[in-house]
Amino acid sequence: MKGNIFYAQSGGVTPVINATAAGLIDAYFRNKKYFGKLYVGRNGILGALKEELIDISTESKTELALLRKTPGGAFGSCRLKLNDYRKSKANFQRLYDVFREHNIKYFFYNGGGDSQDTTNKVSKFFKEKGYPIVCIGLPKTIDNDLPITDNCPGYGSVAKYIATSTLEASLDVKSMSETSTKIFILEVMGRHAGWLAASAGVIKKVSGDPPHLILLPEIEFKEKVFIRKVKEITNKYGYCVVVASEGIKNGKNKFLSDSGFRDSFGHAQLGGVAPVLSRLITSKLKYKVHWAVSDYLQRAARHIASKVDVNQAYSLGNKAIIYAKNDITDVMLTIKNISSNGKYKWSISYTNLDKVANIEKKLPKKFIKKNGYEITKQCKEYIQNLIIGEDYPAYVSGYPRYAKLKCKTIKKRLPPYKLK
Amino acid sequence: MKGNIFYAQSGGVTPVINATAAGLIDAYFRNKKYFGKLYVGRNGILGALKEELIDISTESKTELALLRKTPGGAFGSCRLKLNDYRKSKANFQRLYDVFREHNIKYFFYNGGGDSQDTTNKVSKFFKEKGYPIVCIGLPKTIDNDLPITDNCPGYGSVAKYIATSTLEASLDVKSMSETSTKIFILEVMGRHAGWLAASAGVIKKVSGDPPHLILLPEIEFKEKVFIRKVKEITNKYGYCVVVASEGIKNGKNKFLSDSGFRDSFGHAQLGGVAPVLSRLITSKLKYKVHWAVSDYLQRAARHIASKVDVNQAYSLGNKAIIYAKNDITDVMLTIKNISSNGKYKWSISYTNLDKVANIEKKLPKKFIKKNGYEITKQCKEYIQNLIIGEDYPAYVSGYPRYAKLKCKTIKKRLPPYKLK
Secondary structure: OOOEEEEEEOOOOOOOHHHHHHHHHHHHHHOHHHOOOEEEEOOOHHHHHOOOEEEHHHOOHHHHHHHHHOOOOOOOOOOOOOOOOOOOHHHHHHHHHHHHHOOEEEEEEEEOHHHHHHHHHHHHHHHHHOOOOEEEEEEOOOOOOOOOOOOOOOHHHHHHHHHHHHHHHHHHHHHHOOOOOOEEEEEEOOOOOOHHHHHHHHHOOOOOOOOOEEEOOOOOOOHHHHHHHHHHHHHHHOOEEEEEEOOOEOOOOOEOOEEEEEOOOOOEEEOOHHHHHHHHHHHHHOOOEEEEEOHHHHHHOHHHOEHHHHHHHHHHHHHHHHHHHOOOOOEEEEEEEOOEOOEOOEEEEEEEHHHOOOOOOOOOHHHEOOOOOOEOHHHHHHHHHHOOOEOOOOEEOOEEOOOOOOOOEOOOOOOOOOOO | OOOEEEEEEOOOOOOOHHHHHHHHHHHHHHOHHHOOOEEEEOOOHHHHHOOOEEEHHHOOHHHHHHHHHOOOOOOOOOOOOOOOOOOOHHHHHHHHHHHHHOOEEEEEEEEOHHHHHHHHHHHHHHHHHOOOOEEEEEEOEOOOOOOOOOOOOEHHHHHHHHHHHHHHHHHHHHHHOOOOOOEEEEEEOOOOOOHHHHHHHHHOOOOOOOOOEEEOOOOOOOHHHHHHHHHHHHHHHOOEEEEEEOOOEOOOOOEOOEEEEEOOOOOEEEOOHHHHHHHHHHHHHOOOEEEEEOHHHHHHOHHHOEHHHHHHHHHHHHHHHHHHHOOOOOEEEEEEEOOEOOEOOEEEEEEEHHHOOOOOOOOOHHHEOOOOOOEOHHHHHHHHHHOOOEOOOOEEOOEEOOOOOOOOEOOOOOOOOOOO
């Protein structure tokens, strides 16, 4: 009897996590003879724990075909960090019961650092149980902070959104600056790593071009220097564009804007550093300031996804099935830069899960200019490779036509389970 | 001697105000034999007062060709309201001196309500002076609040951005809602009129679809009802998407978020109603909330402009030249809905400037559902017509290639002038 597959989406979603799902689903249908059913967990690993499994063959082919171009997590995601299986056995035992009951022999988990950690734990637990299962982590994070892989799917599209939005808003504030708004601040995501804020830097060609100041979490925020710079730039060019990472911290290692709320991973829920900076500039320099917080808009902006990014995300899903067919396990798939002759090329590879779990890759020093507010040529080239090409969704009635899945779960066979 | 033309951009810019400039410039070159030079004012009417005139024939044809697809105000805009010319004569006398010196016989002013008021004053002043000049106001405002015209250029593109962004972010929050964020709030522009917030409503097909709550400035914000609604919706659908106009007011007629800052027209600079609503929901209902403030991103988002909107904006510029050639004056151009057989069709017309100056067109009652939080079918149809079609810019290196004009001003002939 051929083993069934379990696939799920985890953590913060991206414009292209569904492209990875699409790649996996398409490859599954092409390789159907090697596998049993493909079950997708409703809301990530929760779907396994609650025995909420979506049989992919019951979804409409038309809607599945739209998945590659649909943002969000079409099957639901979750923020749920499993504890060590030696300490908190109940959840793992439940996973075991569900997987055994449904003959699941392939576990694909699509997420960021925390989700790779989950995949690693699941793999180790089943090994101890002597239950043969292929465990493959599929990377996904707009933060671009996973190690080993050259880049993370999701990042390129959000970087393209940020570069484009910064360029567009800069043209706006420049037009207004003579008699009105002189400062524009764009707040972007990035709790610990400045990859997203850095992406705005690709639009700068010559000194004086926006963005004038990129505020990275890797660099301590110094109020006095910042205010002096804003003043100098505005005096010189008539306006000043600031792109700020939500995760910037002051000298006391305190987030400039910490709402005090913690998510279930214990991470601070940030947001709102732009209004803090705006108030600061208005009070010290009396300039009129406009600010934007793009929040979910940036990571859901499938309408301006990067073609390279979509292709990579899709390929990862494809390759996961091929690797699984060949019994490659306990790995996270990676994107390798195999450029030659200055032309960007990439391929899919993999690395051991032990190497990636809980490691955050920050913006390297060589990517940040000495002044701390700009990115280097090398960084620009790295990002530019990942934002090339457009991959527009279809539009109906003026807005994108995205996939609408039924997400109907199969009949449960086990008693209900209360999450521990 | 043929008269020269003065054209300028005024007020808050839009994704398509440059399309109007492009339409005007293209038509000017086609009708060159009827006119002298085409001067564009640097930073709106300021360009006339300061004698900062850009001779359009000195700009590169390649860059001018990109103008149709470039956001912002390529020649600089201004927020400057001229007082009554009988009370504040100096500025008008200066306009007279500059226009006479440069043989300017055509005045095209591209802006919103305040700018139409300026055009009207200029027209009346020159008439009193006995100086023959054609004065034509070109409409432009993302707020869609000008009277007479069926809609305003700029609105359709921002509406398309808001509809698309709301759809995308809704898919995101829906994915996250089981274990994390349940509420998403998008703050959009709209000080007194809810046209922009309303545009999010076009994506709602059936009850339960986002956006669940649209907060319009036309409707008093009632905290208790709002909180009850958010709770009900979240209980029923698992998540709740709110689109809030920056200009919503409470029962005391006070903006929910007034930064205290006033622009030179005396309007409050708003922004930041989303964090206010977020704090409210978190404190009353304990849900995890995400919020975005799109600010300039929305009105600069040329990358997702509406094709209908771009075509209308461009046509307005075109027609301005044709009307001027025929000595039509003291008018604001308008867009007329000439639909037939249920198919949206439009044409360009005009109306007397006296009829438009300082009148704000709010969202009509018939466009708002009785509950005050949704739009009617009629409203949806109205908006849908204006967001149809895509008109993508070209991309180079992963981000849009927008026009870069030199904006070099001609040699001044008059003594410098200090603005009164």
